[in-house]
Amino acid sequence: MENTRTEISTLGEFGLIDHLTKNFEIQNASTIVGIGDDAAVIDHYGKQTVITTDMLVEGIHFDLMYTPLKHLGYKSIIVNLSDIYAMNATPTQVTLSIAFSNRFSVEAMDEFYEGVYAACEKYGVDLIGGDTSASQKGFIISVTAIGEVTPDQFVKRNTAQPGDLICVTGYVGGAFLGLTLLEREKKIFLENPQIQPDLEGEDYIVGRILKPEARRDIIQFFEQNNIMPTAMMDVSDGISSEALHLCTQSNTGCKLYEEKLPIHELARAAAYKFGLDPTVCALNGGEDYELIFTLKQSDYDKITLNEEISVIGYMTPPEEGKKIITKGGNTFDITAQGWNAFKG
């Protein structure tokens, strides 16, 4: 061990990954896309395989106080499938490793796996392997998903061009509001266990955080309509963070419009109820697992009929910066408020 000690928080999650992987050179000709995208791409004699992996840690990524194990199993798979779709690929297999302490029973694991299987069945993927092990504390889940993509049809993050439209699927911000509600009810419950959680009428936002879906429909829509996004990633850390990623990796700027952000009316109502700005929730809240992608302007006609796709802005030359235009007409710099679990 060196004498110097640099705290991880000085680098942040993405900085740490950059730091750790910057000197690593690819050795296999079959490695087409390595670290730095939603998933990696491997060439198999001209055919291509997409691989991604995600780890979920109790107390960091989920709280078992309000997360049913079945939902957790479901979501563990979904977040990985979302990364495969974000490459314009189709998931086919997953592996699942879990570590858990002896406070979990076989019945608890059955529930967790019920959710895993439900997701696998719904999305047509096979669970092909894994590992179970003990942990000293907490429940840790690691999933790797494998998918297929037609050769060279995968879509990376670094290939957007100035002028491209920026699109997002479904609605954003809802998952963050669901999490806010669950955290609030947990706090109330811990202070006064007699008070039952009040989730009345909040099914939408609670569903967004506890049982997200992956956008298979969008990838199928692209294929059926011969649409090829110029860049794409999934929305796990909020629109701000993802837009900045696309810009940085593609060396572009961007202009987003607040009024175009797709925020569900139930999410908007919940935000007002909690005294939050719905736009901030959409920009900085994570875990929506929607897709954000860029598209040549000439392809605009191809997406207008799909109500699940909103155009929220466009890419600009890098020197124009990364901006958002508010409803009032003001322009602000977009700042990353993305997740940094090492801080604080």
Added chain:
Amino acid sequence: MENTRTEISTLGEFGLIDHLTKNFEIQNASTIVGIGDDAAVIDHYGKQTVITTDMLVEGIHFDLMYTPLKHLGYKSIIVNLSDIYAMNATPTQVTLSIAFSNRFSVEAMDEFYEGVYAACEKYGVDLIGGDTSASQKGFIISVTAIGEVTPDQFVKRNTAQPGDLICVTGYVGGAFLGLTLLEREKKIFLENPQIQPDLEGEDYIVGRILKPEARRDIIQFFEQNNIMPTAMMDVSDGISSEALHLCTQSNTGCKLYEEKLPIHELARAAAYKFGLDPTVCALNGGEDYELIFTLKQSDYDKITLNEEISVIGYMTPPEEGKKIITKGGNTFDITAQGWNAFKG
């Protein structure tokens, strides 16, 4: 949650996996081998990909008190490559997810990754993705390895036949003795921090536990000499446990010979020094990451020149049971003393 509570320990690790996965049906034609072997096999338009995953948890699989982070990084990769070789395949890529608490510094992570990269470089594999995250406690590592195999040349565990020779590579039992030594020195140190660890002359066994290698050479030897094992797996839980796996999955019995077990002279000396039976260490000690495989008797001539391969017995019809013949000529049933981290 059900009212019944069944402790995980009543099933054990393998029982739990069986229990959780028994009703799962394969949906993709591309899934050739699913759960239950060292690795899964996926067909990609006639070409085949092999996938495996392993999780290492601090306090369960490793103790940072005596495990340098660089060695830990190296070993995390090796244990997964070993599973790929155990399918008669060649590893090409790995993904790595880690979760760790804020007691780790950037410098500590650098050390860990140094080991990861050293293993990747030595074995010619690319690190293609991963995830880093915080943990509430401890260090958790999840690696997925991907490999290639010539179509239908993969070797499973369930295809051995009565009469087949049982072979093992290298030496077994050394890693367990290394672990025993390190645990002993740790205990002494905790009781009296003035006493420095005494690892004098024990490089061999300490190296076996801290810096194992995977048997790429054996897979290359098979290819060069046109050898196709009838069944194979890697030795992570001791010869007893692995022999029982091969027998159970292939529906055979077996006869092993104590005198044929390859035990390194330095491991044997260490065993005597610790008052342990070297045979018990070889049978029940884990983490050697050698290969155990079965071979048609007619292929015997092909392996005799390889000093890294020992024939330790042969497969029998299932009704003859799973037996070991001691040096004294006595016959005993082989019992699984394999790893069960959920017990005790």
